[in-house]
Amino acid sequence: MESFEGRIAVVTGGGTGMGRELVVQLAAEGCSVATCDITLDNVSETALRAEKEAPSGTRITTHLCDVSDEAQVLRFRDEVVAQHETDHVNLVFNNAGIGGGGSFVAGKRDEWDKTFGVCWGGVYNCSRAFVPLLVASDDGYLVNTSSVNGFWASLGPGVPHTAYSAAKFAVKGLSEALIEDFRVNAPHVKVAVVMPGHIGTDIVINSRKILGAAEPTEMPQDELDEFRASFARRGMPADGMSDDDLRNLIGMFGQMFRDSAPVSAAQAATIILEGVRRGDWRILVGDDAHALDEAVRADPHKAYEAGGPGLSTLMRQ
Numbered sequence: 001m002e003s004f005e006g007r008i009a010v011v012t013g014g015g016t017g018m019g020r021e022l023v024v025q026l027a028a029e030g031c032s033v034a035t036c037d038i039t040l041d042n043v044s045e046t047a048l049r050a051e052k053e054a055p056s057g058t059r060i061t062t063h064l065c066d067v068s069d070e071a072q073v074l075r076f077r078d079e080v081v082a083q084h085e086t087d088h089v090n091l092v093f094n095n096a097g098i099g100g101g102g103s104f105v106a107g108k109r110d111e112w113d114k115t116f117g118v119c120w121g122g123v124y125n126c127s128r129a130f131v132p133l134l135v136a137s138d139d140g141y142l143v144n145t146s147s148v149n150g151f152w153a154s155l156g157p158g159v160p161h162t163a164y165s166a167a168k169f170a171v172k173g174l175s176e177a178l179i180e181d182f183r184v185n186a187p188h189v190k191v192a193v194v195m196p197g198h199i200g201t202d203i204v205i206n207s208r209k210i211l212g213a214a215e216p217t218e219m220p221q222d223e224l225d226e227f228r229a230s231f232a233r234r235g236m237p238a239d240g241m242s243d244d245d246l247r248n249l250i251g252m253f254g255q256m257f258r259d260s261a262p263v264s265a266a267q268a269a270t271i272i273l274e275g276v277r278r279g280d281w282r283i284l285v286g287d288d289a290h291a292l293d294e295a296v297r298a299d300p301h302k303a304y305e306a307g308g309p310g311l312s313t314l315m316r317q
């Protein structure tokens with residue numbers, strides 16, 4: 001799809017991060033956008049920013065919708081059809097996601113299920129709801145955000161990462177399988193899987209809030225102990241730290257994740273949109289994602305070994 005002008009796009013999770021930047025950049029090109037989030041204030045702020053950049057006639061609508069809930073997604077779709085006075089959409093960005101559900105063995109099941117429900121269930125529900133509207137267009141593109149954890153189910157040795165990885169592999173699997181399905185049944189529709197590396201967003205802070213995690217100052221001792229063990233397994237010097245210092249470190253972790261990233265949310269959105277413009281089915285975002293992809297392919301048997309690719313591959317970039 002060479003131009004977004006005059007098209008209609010749907011962006012999930014448009015309240016912050018890459019979703020917000022996708023909305024702003026699409027609108028700047030004269031693409032009308034319907035975007036949803038679980039936080040209306042954030043998505044309203046996105047719309048204000050997008051409207052400032054958009055040529056007249058571009059319509060930005062905001063919607064409250066939890067993508068893991070099919071009834072809410074169907075309501076969102078009906079609102080899009082009514083408010084954009086349309087029988088089709090051209091672009092669907094399944095972007096909403098959260099991190100969590102690290103350990104299948106020792107973690108809380110509700111956190112695991114919630115993470116999987118948003119990261120996979122959200123993509124599934126929105127694809128079910130919106131693919132018929134893409135098929136009804138004369139030129140459609142489904143853009144599903146997976147992650148490097150969609151081809152490498154790990155954050156490195158010592159850090160279980162099961163729910164998020166399982167969901168992101170599922171997103172990649174559906175997207176790749178749809179290439180042929182669309183080719184056979186709707187050749188005017190394309191699909192892309194987006195696999196970002198480390199991008200500077202508030203995903204760590206947002207995910208902790210969404211999962212109802214305790215503030216570090218109020219964290220019970222057993223959770224604090226688990227953090228200490230997890231940091232130590234990542235090679236961080238947490239063993240000798242006082243509880244207060246550890247609580248501070250946990251409190252700062254989300255900001256550190258955001259501020260140390262090699263690629264900003266705006267740069268990531270630009271890379272994603274360039275990939276869509278080129279017609280790519282596979283969009284890696286960031287040098288770290290490219291390096292990890294090469295490392296896993298070069299020696300798959302080592303992918304989960306201590307000497308294989310790990311956080312060091314990501315952090316070296």
Ligand SMILES: NC(=O)c1ccc[n+]([C@@H]2O[C@H](COP(=O)([O-])OP(=O)(O)OC[C@H]3O[C@@H](n4cnc5c(N)ncnc54)[C@H](O)[C@@H]3O)[C@@H](O)[C@H]2O)c1
Nearest residue numbers: 013015016017018066067096097147196198199201203206
């Ligand atoms: N930031 C990274 O390093 C990174 C790396 C790889 C993949 N990703 C993926 O990129 C996507 C965007 O993440 P981001 O980094 O911009 O994070 P973000 O937290 O800034 O944005 C995600 C948005 O999704 C919204 N959201 C969460 N749960 C939702 C739900 N149930 N329904 C609707 N909206 C919901 C959040 O409120 C937030 O506005 C996610 O799918 C994430 O897994 C991020």
